Amino acid sequence: MRCPFCQANDDKVIDSREAEHGASIRRRRECKRCGKRFTTYEHVETNTRLTVIKRDGNRVPFDREKLMGGLQKSAYKRPIKADQLTTVVDEIETELFKRGKKEVESTEIGRLCVEKLKRLDHVAYVRFASVYMKIANIDDLLEEMMEVKETQPEPPAKEQGNLF
DSSP: OOOTTTOOSOEEEEEEEEEGGGTEEEEEEEETTTOOEEEEEEEOOOSSOOEEEOTTSOEEEOOHHHHHHHHHHHTTTSSOOHHHHHHHHHHHHHHHHHTTOSEEEHHHHHHHHHHHHHHHOHHHHHHHHHHHTTOOSHHHHHHHHHHHHHHOSSOOOGGGOOOO
């Protein structure tokens, strides 16, 4: 493993732990040349690469970072921790790979995202759903927010705030 600071290829592992609910190994390393510490993650390489079928029919490789970026935009200035979003992405990715299919529609990924966000934070859910569901006008957006409010089984956490 190359040191991100000095590019030396000589380090030692200081600590190893299970990460992402057992899906990877987190390793703390120390460069023997410059002495700086850094973290690496080991993931099992999947034999099948996942292809996403976009709404227009184009096919693109599954991009975990793109999924994370969309969730981060919806959670902007919300009381959601980064590790909570990472967990959501991990769960979605795991579910997609468990299916064993080589292709998945982007709408299916979006559906999984809205399901997870709805339980995590209602405002982030509405933000994400407004893009995913292509909500075109304020009436449709209000209708979706009212549905969330009506189907809400319990009051949201104090730090989540109200929709209205």
